[in-house]
Amino acid sequence: MVNWIWLGMILFSFWFAALTGKMKEVTDAAFSGAQTGVNVCLGLIGILVLWMGLMRVAEDAGLVRKLAALIGPVVRWLFPDVPRNHPAMGYILSNLSANLLGLGNAATPMGIRAMQELQKLNPDPYTATPAMCTLLALNTASITLVPTTLIAIRLQFGSQNPAEIIGSTLLATAIATGAAIAADRWYRKKSGAPPYSADTGGKGSASSTARANYRIQDEPAVCRGTAGCAGSERTTGRAEASGRG
Amino acid sequence: MSAFLQAVSIWTIPALIAFIPLYAAFRRVPVYESFVDGAKDGFQTAVAIIPHLVGMMTAISMFRASGAMDVLTGAVRPLMERLGVPGEVLPLALLRPLTGSGSLAYVTDLIREHGPDSLIGRIAATIQGSTDTTLYVLTVYFGAVGIRRARYALKVGLFSDLVGFFAAVAACRWLFGAV
Numbered sequence: 001m002v003n004w005i006w007l008g009m010i011l012f013s014f015w016f017a018a019l020t021g022k023m024k025e026v027t028d029a030a031f032s033g034a035q036t037g038v039n040v041c042l043g044l045i046g047i048l049v050l051w052m053g054l055m056r057v058a059e060d061a062g063l064v065r066k067l068a069a070l071i072g073p074v075v076r077w078l079f080p081d082v083p084r085n086h087p088a089m090g091y092i093l094s095n096l097s098a099n100l101l102g103l104g105n106a107a108t109p110m111g112i113r114a115m116q117e118l119q120k121l122n123p124d125p126y127t128a129t130p131a132m133c134t135l136l137a138l139n140t141a142s143i144t145l146v147p148t149t150l151i152a153i154r155l156q157f158g159s160q161n162p163a164e165i166i167g168s169t170l171l172a173t174a175i176a177t178g179a180a181i182a183a184d185r186w187y188r189k190k191s192g193a194p195p196y197s198a199d200t201g202g203k204g205s206a207s208s209t210a211r212a213n214y215r216i217q218d219e220p221a222v223c224r225g226t227a228g229c230a231g232s233e234r235t236t237g238r239a240e241a242s243g244r245g
Numbered sequence: 246m247s248a249f250l251q252a253v254s255i256w257t258i259p260a261l262i263a264f265i266p267l268y269a270a271f272r273r274v275p276v277y278e279s280f281v282d283g284a285k286d287g288f289q290t291a292v293a294i295i296p297h298l299v300g301m302m303t304a305i306s307m308f309r310a311s312g313a314m315d316v317l318t319g320a321v322r323p324l325m326e327r328l329g330v331p332g333e334v335l336p337l338a339l340l341r342p343l344t345g346s347g348s349l350a351y352v353t354d355l356i357r358e359h360g361p362d363s364l365i366g367r368i369a370a371t372i373q374g375s376t377d378t379t380l381y382v383l384t385v386y387f388g389a390v391g392i393r394r395a396r397y398a399l400k401v402g403l404f405s406d407l408v409g410f411f412a413a414v415a416a417c418r419w420l421f422g423a424v
Binding site: 125 | 271279285288302303305308309353361370378389398401412
């Protein structure tokens with residue numbers, strides 16, 4: 001679908017520019033758009049480097065695992081195919097809380113770290129897993145408690161009560177997030193991933209559900225990914241927490 | 246309440262930057278080495294995102310400059326106004342999922358023109374604040390780990406944007422009255 005949207009936007013712009021004689025503007029826009037893309041990435045470097053570094057410190061100190069262990073049933077319910085104490089859970093929680101606090105700059109690196117951890121559970125590195133899709137859905141809806149930027153803009157233009165949009169924003173963001181979760185669940189079911197089975201707590205349930213979820217015949221890859229995880233989750237959790245440095 | 250929440254958002258980051266290394270030091274982690282080790286990945290991740298973001302930004306930028314967006318929103322405008330959606334905020338429904346800075350600029354312009362406490366100004370601010378830039382999030386998050394087949398993720402994101410758009414209009418009409 002990304003392919004079609006991308007192609008569609010380009011072809012539609014070309015066709016439209018041809019009709020309205022805006023070819024010059026579109027040419028400029030193509031180059032300035034490319035430049036914007038690079039600028040955004042360059043702007044991300046500092047933040048990414050800082051947070052990835054801090055996240056590694058937190059990981060080495062065992063904080064990420066601790067966070068993962070503290071995760072409430074809601075997040076486990078949302079990510080049934082991620083083993084309980086997997087570091088991905090810790091990063092997912094950090095990402096969601098950063099979003100909640102409106103710390104967009106911190107949320108992105110944490111989300112990327114979560115994706116990288118989820119990628120380790122992924123038998124096919126080019127295709128998104130259901131867990132990745134869920135994380136993305138939550139981030140695109142992005143529950144935010146305080147829309148700081150907009151309050152600042154409203155203040156700047158002389159609003160009587162700049163913060164009054166907090167209520168309407170919370171309401172809208174809650175509904176949008178609910179819709180995202182519902183749609184995500186629906187697609188999970190449709191794609192044949194059993195969404196409710198991971199947390200039964202039985203031995204080896206993590207690896208068996210993961211295998212079922214991904215519906216992949218590539219057994220060695222699946223075993224490497226999930227068995228490695230399930231193993232480290234039980235036996236090497238402590239060693240890893242203190243032993244990397 | 247809002248003052249408290251704003252204080253939280255100002256204090257959180259410095260507190261995290263101080264707390265994480267402190268906790269790690271107590272756990273006998275060589276904090277600086279560990280930081281540098283992890284920070285290396287940050288640079289590579291940022292570079293890995295560049296091609297994804299350049300591709301997307303180019304297409305979005307062309308799409309906006311060609312005027313195609315105005316025509317698309319013009320076509321649905323009569324129907325939407327009958328549903329209570331002010332025509333002025335319609336472009337946001339298309340802009341918001343595509344470009345965060347672009348839609349922020351558009352919202353700022355609406356607020357400047359109609360006033361922050363007008364219905365249009367409030368709806369625009371609510372739309373901007375209540376969802377994230379779906380295409381950007383998808384590009385960055387999946388680009389960073391090299392995912393090419395996003396499966397249903399984009400559909401879910403765009404669906405929630407659409408729901409969020411109408412929810413924002415409805416919430417403002419309900420909370421602030423149909424001014």
